[in-house]
Amino acid sequence: MDSKVVQNESMDIRKTDPFEKCFKFKEQLQKIQSMGIYPYFRMIESAQGPEVIMNGRKMIMIGSNNYLGLTNHPKVKEAAINAIKKYGTGCAGSRFLNGTLDIHVELEEKLAKFTRKEAALVFTTGFQVNLGVISSLIGKDDVVIIDKMDHASIVDGCRLSFGEVKRYKHNDMEDLERILKETEGKSKLVVVDGVFSMEGDIVKLPEVVALCKKYGARVMVDDAHGIGVLGKTGRGTVEHFELEKDVDLIMGTYSKSLASIGGFIAGDKDVINYIKHFARAFIFSASPPPASVAAVSAAIDIIENEPERREQLWKNTNKMLKGFKELGFDIGVAETPIIPVIVGDDELAFKFVMMLQQEGIFANVAVSPAVPPGKALIRTSYMATHTDEHLDKVLEAFHKVGKALGVI
Ligand code: PMP
Known part of the structure; x- marks a missing residue:
């Protein structure tokens, strides 16, 4: 696009054109692209399994959140296809008006049972859950307190709220207590990730809950990466710590273990009912399509009936945690199927x-602001469907590239 816009000659183009930033960005981008190291928007030509096809070439996928490998499970696909046959491809409206199907309500009942909460509410994306829930609950007299490494959707939910926003150092309970003390007497909600999406560590939930009880704050856990992965029966971080009764709100996405797209919030029925009537990201957005809803429902059944998938996921995870450490890589505080290699x-x-891509491995990169400046990392994540052979190849490739670049 031409960087010149038609305007009065006396105007300073840099101060008067909102597009100016785009033209500057284009220059920065071109520099990275000309070096052949632009790592985003890579095209995949196949289903997202332990292997994917890119440019006609088979690659080992270690950049997916498909932890249990369910996006390709025959029962999940069959449920989605059957839902399309019965309900078509979309709802053409919001849950609030014309877009509530019987399968939305059935899924809400199933999710409430799954999370052991009174009620649940189904949203169209996980991102919207955090936008809608936080902004509807946090008004001008409330305080929302978040971990500095919480997901971007939590940060943006806070931005949309009219309340006071406080951030504490990552998983640092002293810092959390300092803020809770500072805001004593005020109405407060603490929002944490169950599993942190870049670091791959687990929230110190028992300590968070104890502090929230001490200072009278409510607790919400975003368990996007914990559901299907953690807990005796795959119910996530809250089950892992057996704190179902102590956590007020559990948020989840369908875009990871649940093999679809969308999200939910679960909690006491009065609170869920309020969110249902006040969360703008819920009310003013179309409801999740039938195929997505049916896929989630089938995925939950599989989580409950095939615990061996979770066991295999943890075998793979432990192999990779050990493998990276033995090779001498810095994997920070990783303890889940998300394993960052910090470079x-x-x-x-x-x-x-x-x-890594040249070696046939698809991994993701995370740089600031997704991680603190100077802490750029290769984000790797594992699936139940990876074989030992896949994982050995990944370690071999990391060894080769790590040595070549002087990282190890
Ligand atoms: N919370 C966390 C912790 C996430 O990692 C993500 C997605 N990466 C979201 C929320 C948003 O979920 P969705 O992709 O379903 O919009």
Whole structure:
């Protein structure tokens, strides 16, 4: 696009054109692209399994959140196809007006049971759950307190709220207590990730809950990466710590273990009912399509009936945690199927990921602001459906690239 806009000659184009930032960005982007290390929007030409096809080539996928490998499970696909046959492809409206199907309500009942909460509410994306829930609950007299590494959708939910927003150092209970003390006497909600999406560590939930009880705050857990992965029966971080009765709100996405797209919030029925009537991201957005809803429902059945998938996921995870450590990589505080390999410099991380690609490995890169500056990392994540052979190849490739780039 031409960077010149038609305007009065006396105007300073830099101060008067909101597009100016786009033209500057284009220059920065071109620099990275000309170096051949631009790692985003890579096209995949197949289903998202332990292997994917890119540019006609088979790659080992370690950049997906498909933890249990259910996006390709025959029962999940069959449920989605049958839902399309019965209900068509979309609802053409919001839950609030014309877009509530019987399967939305059935899924809400199933999710409430699954999370052991009174009620649940189905949203169209996980991102919208955090926008809608936080902004509807936090008014001008309330305080919302979040971990500095909480997901972007939580941060944006806070931005949309009219309340006071406070952030504490990642998983740092002293810092959380300092803020809780500072805001004593005020109405407060603490929102945490169950599993942190970049670091791959688990929230110190028993401590968070104890502090919230001490200072009279409500607790909400975003368990996007915990559901299907953690807990005796795959119910997530809250089950892992056996704190179902102590956590007020459990949020989940369908875009990870639940093999679909969408999200939910679960909690006491009065609170869910309020959110249902005041969350703008819920009321003013079309409801999740039938195929997505049916896929989630089938995925929950599989989580309950096939515990061996979760066991295999943890076998794979433990193998990779050990493997990376033995090779001498810095994997920070990782303890879940999300294993970051910290390399530090942004450009080095870009190079690393593109060299992995040449070795037939698809991994993701995370640079600031997704991670703190100087802490660029290769985000790797594992599935129940990876084989030992896949994982050995991944470790071999990391060894080769890590040595070549002087990371190990
Ligand atoms: N919360 C967390 C912790 C996430 O990682 C994500 C997605 N990456 C979301 C919320 C948003 O979920 P969705 O992709 O379903 O919109």
